Amino acid sequence: MNTTLPVITGIGSVTPYGPLAGLIPTEASLQPSAITAWSTPGLRRAFLVEPFRPANIVPGLKTRRLDSLSAWALVAASLALRDAGVDLNLMDRSRIAVFFATGLGCVELTMAFYQSAAANGWAGTDPITFPETLSNAPAGHVALFHDLRGPNVTIGSKSFAAESALLQAASLLRHGQADMAIVLAGDTLTQAVYEWYEVAQLLDPACFSQEPLSSAPGFVPSEGVVAMVLEAADRPASRPYAALGAGRWATGGDASAGVRQLLGDLQPDFIIYSAPSASSSSTCSARDLFDERATIFPAQTVAAGMGDSGGLLHILMALSKRPGSGQALLLGTSAHGGYAALRLELR
Amino acid sequence: MIDARKTIVVTGIGVISPYGIGLSVLRDGMLRGQCCLNPAEELYPGFHGTVAAVGALPSLIEDDRYSRTDRLAMAAARDAVADFTGSGSILRESGIVMASTVAGLTEIDPEISQGPAAWYQNGGLTRAASYPVSRVAASVGEQLGILGPACAVSVACASGAMAIALAANMLLDDAAPMVLAGGSDALCPFTLSGFNSLQALDPEPCRPFDQNRNGLNIGEGAAVLVLETLDHATRRDATILVVLRGWAMTNDASHPTAPQKDGIGLALCIQRALEMAACGVDEVGYVNAHGTGTPLNDIAETHAYESAFQGRSRPIPVSSTKSYFGHCLGAAGALEAAITISAMQNSALYPTLRLTNPIESDQVDWLRGELRRQPLPMAMSVSAGFGGSNTALLFGRPRA
Numbered sequence: 001m002n003t004t005l006p007v008i009t010g011i012g013s014v015t016p017y018g019p020l021a022g023l024i025p026t027e028a029s030l031q032p033s034a035i036t037a038w039s040t041p042g043l044r045r046a047f048l049v050e051p052f053r054p055a056n057i058v059p060g061l062k063t064r065r066l067d068s069l070s071a072w073a074l075v076a077a078s079l080a081l082r083d084a085g086v087d088l089n090l091m092d093r094s095r096i097a098v099f100f101a102t103g104l105g106c107v108e109l110t111m112a113f114y115q116s117a118a119a120n121g122w123a124g125t126d127p128i129t130f131p132e133t134l135s136n137a138p139a140g141h142v143a144l145f146h147d148l149r150g151p152n153v154t155i156g157s158k159s160f161a162a163e164s165a166l167l168q169a170a171s172l173l174r175h176g177q178a179d180m181a182i183v184l185a186g187d188t189l190t191q192a193v194y195e196w197y198e199v200a201q202l203l204d205p206a207c208f209s210q211e212p213l214s215s216a217p218g219f220v221p222s223e224g225v226v227a228m229v230l231e232a233a234d235r236p237a238s239r240p241y242a243a244l245g246a247g248r249w250a251t252g253g254d255a256s257a258g259v260r261q262l263l264g265d266l267q268p269d270f271i272i273y274s275a276p277s278a279s280s281s282s283t284c285s286a287r288d289l290f291d292e293r294a295t296i297f298p299a300q301t302v303a304a305g306m307g308d309s310g311g312l313l314h315i316l317m318a319l320s321k322r323p324g325s326g327q328a329l330l331l332g333t334s335a336h337g338g339y340a341a342l343r344l345e346l347r
Numbered sequence: 348m349i350d351a352r353k354t355i356v357v358t359g360i361g362v363i364s365p366y367g368i369g370l371s372v373l374r375d376g377m378l379r380g381q382c383c384l385n386p387a388e389e390l391y392p393g394f395h396g397t398v399a400a401v402g403a404l405p406s407l408i409e410d411d412r413y414s415r416t417d418r419l420a421m422a423a424a425r426d427a428v429a430d431f432t433g434s435g436s437i438l439r440e441s442g443i444v445m446a447s448t449v450a451g452l453t454e455i456d457p458e459i460s461q462g463p464a465a466w467y468q469n470g471g472l473t474r475a476a477s478y479p480v481s482r483v484a485a486s487v488g489e490q491l492g493i494l495g496p497a498c499a500v501s502v503a504c505a506s507g508a509m510a511i512a513l514a515a516n517m518l519l520d521d522a523a524p525m526v527l528a529g530g531s532d533a534l535c536p537f538t539l540s541g542f543n544s545l546q547a548l549d550p551e552p553c554r555p556f557d558q559n560r561n562g563l564n565i566g567e568g569a570a571v572l573v574l575e576t577l578d579h580a581t582r583r584d585a586t587i588l589v590v591l592r593g594w595a596m597t598n599d600a601s602h603p604t605a606p607q608k609d610g611i612g613l614a615l616c617i618q619r620a621l622e623m624a625a626c627g628v629d630e631v632g633y634v635n636a637h638g639t640g641t642p643l644n645d646i647a648e649t650h651a652y653e654s655a656f657q658g659r660s661r662p663i664p665v666s667s668t669k670s671y672f673g674h675c676l677g678a679a680g681a682l683e684a685a686i687t688i689s690a691m692q693n694s695a696l697y698p699t700l701r702l703t704n705p706i707e708s709d710q711v712d713w714l715r716g717e718l719r720r721q722p723l724p725m726a727m728s729v730s731a732g733f734g735g736s737n738t739a740l741l742f743g744r745p746r747a
Contacts, residue, residue, distance in 0.1 A: 093600070094597065094615060097596075098598070103479055103481070104478070104479055105479075105480065105501065110452075111459075111460050113537070113541070114455070114456075114457045114459055114460040114537075115457075115460040117457035117460075117536070117537075117540060118457035118458060118460050118461055121391075121392060121393060122391035122392070122393065122394065122457075122536045122539070122540040123391070123392065123393030123394065123540070123543070125540045125541065125543075125544045126544065127541075127544035127545045127546075130540075130541035130542075130544055130545060131541075131545075131603055131604045131733050132603075133541070134448060134501070134503050134733055134734065135448075135480060135501035136501055136502045136503055136732075136733070136734040136736065137603070137733075137734060139502075139734065140598070140603060140733070140734025140735055140736070141603070143598045143600045143734075143735060144600050144601070144602070144603065144735065146600075147600045148598065148600055149597055149598050149599070149600045149612060149615070150596075150597065150598065151596035151597065151598070152502065152596070152597075152598035152734065152735065152736045153500065153502060153509060153513065153596065153736075154500070154501050154502055155498045155499060155500050155501070155513075156479055156480040156481035156484075156498065156499045156501065157481050157484070157496075157497060157498035157499065158479075158481045158482075158484075158485050158497070161481065161498070164496070164498045167520075167522075168498075168513060168516065168517070171516045171517070171519070171520050172516065174520075175516060175519055177516075177595070177596070177619075191463055192459060192460075192463040192475075195463040195464040195467065196463065196467060196472070196475055196476075198464065199464055199467040199468060199472055200467075200472060248496065248522060249496045250494055250495050250496055251443075251485065251488050251493070251494050251495065251496070251497045252488075252494030253439075253440070253494040253495075308479070308481065337494075
């Protein structure tokens with residue numbers, strides 16, 4: 001068992017902030033944009049990834065037949081590896097894992113497959129599309145493009161898919177089952193997803209008008225993929241963002257007790273809230289756990305809009321504010337009673 | 348010296364399969380050589396094929412919040428803990444890792460694509476809520492009152508085995524006192540249509556590893572294993588069924604859907620599981636293969652066995668139990684892990700059905716024809732899937 005802490009050495013992202021290697025420029029601020037990809041019964045807004053050509057960012061990348069989630073995963077992973085300064089040719093690629101967290105998977109092509117069934121009947125569906133509907137297609141494409149032959153895992157977890165992926169990828173490194181992991185988390189926003197939120201009355205009023213975000217219950221849907229390179233230990237010449245300490249997540253129970261047990265005597269310098277809904281009052285329920293000197297990064301609206309897979313974007317946005325070094329706690333609580341807590345040592 | 352806190356054991360198994368509910372029902376059916384594959388034409392207009400379906404589901408879990416996949420998972424999970432005698436807090440704090448590829452696709456119609464909002468307003472909203480794969484794990488938690496860490500794995504046909512591997516890692520991390528791990532998938536037009544469009548289905552009952560194999564059949568079912576550390580199991584005086592001696596996951600990184608022709612990625616996976624267990628190639632008495640019956644998979648898998656078990660004093664006994672009730676996709680790896688354990692418990696090496704003209708290999712002992720009876724101290728279950736993922740699980744009998 002490796003007793004050193006796994007470190008985050010590279011970050012890549014394809015989010016409403018654009019495709020980026022490393023941190024998000026701190027001056028970047030976003031307003032939801034109008035949806036034009038499908039016809040809407042009036043103004044509908046969300047945090048959207050602007051169209052871009054993946055091959056312009058990662059030369060040689062072919063994504064024409066892929067779900068956007070796969071294309072974004074490929075770009076984000078490549079940017080993260082670039083940011084980490086990793087030369088894969090010097091590494092044993094059979095010991096590099098890919099760990100992908102998603103709430104809904106490849107919904108774009110799943111809907112395209114349903115469209116082909118609606119048009120032609122189930123006997124006339126498209127064979128090219130079918131494999132790309134599988135949730136693990138993005139992670140498979142990342143492995144294929146970079147020839148990564150280690151464990152390749154795709155998971156979902158209610159509210160905390162990203163946090164769960166980070167913890168489980170770190171576990172692979174700790175137990176010697178991989179030397180490096182590319183951890184990705186993301187989702188795409190489609191008409192079917194957006195309208196589900198709308199019919200379920202989960203959206204912020206700002207989705208339907210040009211008004212700024214309100215404090216009313218509800219959220220603004222978002223999309224994108226964030227990738228982080230996780231290495232078993234500091235590598236010479238690497239620029240670690242953070243080391244990943246212990247963590248835990250649960251679907252219920254006493255969140256405060258769980259967090260206290262995780263922290264022991266440690267008082268974190270920073271609290272990074274991750275939550276499926278930024279406006280959820282439960283995100284503040286653990287405030288009394290911490291020393292008042294702790295700097296708190298509230299849940300970020302753009303990241304919260306990604307739902308189950310928003311955890312990595314919460315971390316990225318907090319790191320981008322360059323809080324300095326120190327002990328941090330990533331803490332998410334859900335309206336359903338679950339929680340996720342990860343100790344991070346910011347470098 | 349065994350470290351009981353780092354030794355993972357299986358203390359419960361729950362199954363729902365085309366044979367019915369329970370591992371013993373599955374075992375008895377397989378010992379009889381009963382095949383559950385049947386012609387089916389009503390699954391969607393134009394489908395003429397062979398599938399294996401589960402009969403009536405327990406009525407206790409009739410609830411439109413749950414997809415058929417969820418309900419299969421819940422039935423298997425309940426069966427897995429039916430004999431659990433520990434304190435309620437152990438179960439409550441347990442983890443869940445459930446695999447699925449289909450998940451709530453069973454509940455969604457193609458009409459959703461013509462206007463999602465209208466489809467939701469006409470009754471689809473609750474049904475669509477079962478779409479995320481995470482719902483399968485959440486359903487098991489709701490069924491059993493489990494509040495520990497829960498996630499779902501979706502790695503195509505390697506999912507069920509990978510769920511067990513990840514659960515083992517969670518136990519090494521002390522993330523939960525026990526973890527319920529397995530997989531569940533239901534028959535569904537979406538996947539049948541998809542595999543049919545790829546021309547991967549054999550319209551007749553499949554013939555894995557036969558030179559005249561012609562594709563796979565889809566089945567449905569679920570299996571859930573109760574995993575815990577030896578230390579924990581001993582402290583609560585649980586019956587230890589088997590030890591999970593080794594596990595490994597690799598990726599072919601070769602093709603989005605086709606396996607690597609020479610089976611190198613799968614061979615590496617098997618070797619890593621053997622290494623973790625510090626086990627020699629001669630110690631493995633049986634491999635429950637992925638064995639889908641597709642031309643490409645079975646030859647690649649044969650090469651993998653020839654490579655991974657090179658140096659054995661005698662050929663490695665291999666069979667595909669998909670010949671009994673088809674390929675249960677995300678549940679397959681978990682069901683086959685359960686079958687592998689059943690083989691060890693009953694000293695019974697289940698033969699591949701309809702294997703009359705096997706792929707030529709002097710290093711693989713194809714199990715076919717009569718059931719073979721022999722003690723089985725150690726056996727392996729192997730899974731692979733679209734996206735290139737491979738998983739190997741190596742089980743050993745508990746020490747007396």
